[in-house]
Amino acid sequence: QSVLTQPPSVSAAPGQKVTISCSGQNSNIGQGWVSWNQHLPGTAPKLHIYDNNKRPSEVPDRFSGSKSGTSATLGITGLQTGDEADYYCGTWDSSLNGWVFGGGTKVTVL
Amino acid sequence: EVQLVESGGGLVQPGGSLRLSCAASGFTFSDYGMFWVRQGPIRGLVGVAHINDDGTKTHYADSVKGRFTISRDNAKNTLYLQVNSLNAEDTGVYYCTRDRNGMDVWGRGTTVTVSS
Numbered sequence: 001q002s003v004l005t006q007p008p009s010v011s012a013a014p015g016q017k018v019t020i021s022c023s024g025q026n027s028n029i030g031q032g033w034v035s036w037n038q039h040l041p042g043t044a045p046k047l048h049i050y051d052n053n054k055r056p057s058e059v060p061d062r063f064s065g066s067k068s069g070t071s072a073t074l075g076i077t078g079l080q081t082g083d084e085a086d087y088y089c090g091t092w093d094s095s096l097n098g099w100v101f102g103g104g105t106k107v108t109v110l
Numbered sequence: 111e112v113q114l115v116e117s118g119g120g121l122v123q124p125g126g127s128l129r130l131s132c133a134a135s136g137f138t139f140s141d142y143g144m145f146w147v148r149q150g151p152i153r154g155l156v157g158v159a160h161i162n163d164d165g166t167k168t169h170y171a172d173s174v175k176g177r178f179t180i181s182r183d184n185a186k187n188t189l190y191l192q193v194n195s196l197n198a199e200d201t202g203v204y205y206c207t208r209d210r211n212g213m214d215v216w217g218r219g220t221t222v223t224v225s226s
Contacts, residue, residue, distance in 0.1 A: 002154065033212070035211065035212025035213065037155075037212075037213065037216075039149075039155075043218070044205065044216040044217060044218045044219065045147075045155070045205065045207075045213075045216050046216070047211065047212060047213060047214045047215075047216075050211035050212045050214065051211060051212075054211070056211075056214070088155050090155070090157070090212060090213070091212075096172070097169050098157050098160065098169050098170070098171055099145060099147075099157030099160060099213075100157060101154070101155040101156065103154055104155065
């Protein structure tokens with residue numbers, strides 16, 4: 001069982017918006033910066049959001065992140081078939097002294 | 111181009127050992143901490159181990175403490191993971207990642223399969 005809690009799956013039609021929640025505790029999300037990685041099977045994971053809400057330059061602005069208290073959220077607007085992937089939130093946990101991930105959320109474009 | 115290339119995975123019997131390597135290029139390796147991350151057969155990522163930039167501090171997931179050892183050779187731009195006393199739960203793809211803005215660069219991974 002993962003330290004951070006994500007929904008197993010979300011789905012929406014092309015062009016629509018999805019949000020993925022990531023719930024944690026004071027020792028992880030409550031204290032630190034949250035990042036989000038996209039993972040397509042058979043490929044290397046790719047950083048999409050860091051420091052809660054910042055995007056690497058190569059990631060489109062359809063992707064956004066936010067954090068409030070011990071929860072974080074990834075938003076994807078203008079959904080495209082190329083966005084179909086697993087998305088993982090992650091952060092450092094000061095109690096476990098290690099990096100923790102959510103269980104991953106599969107995004108499906110209907 | 112910033113790149114990480116893992117190697118050393120394979121099929122190993124329960125109780126066996128492997129040494130995974132990660133060759134870094136395109137950046138100053140000694141400036142960054144590094145992680146090993148495992149993806150198991152079922153969807154899910156686990157942060158297995160972390161080492162700081164000069165190799166003096168390490169952290170491990172509870173499930174691998176005492177069995178896995180992370181190390182680095184900054185002169186060779188290489189990260190290592192010695193994995194001992196392997197069991198079925200250690201099966202998966204092992205990625206090395208750079209500790210910057212979370213995990214900003216990932217390798218393509220090397221597969222470890224523990225089976226008799």
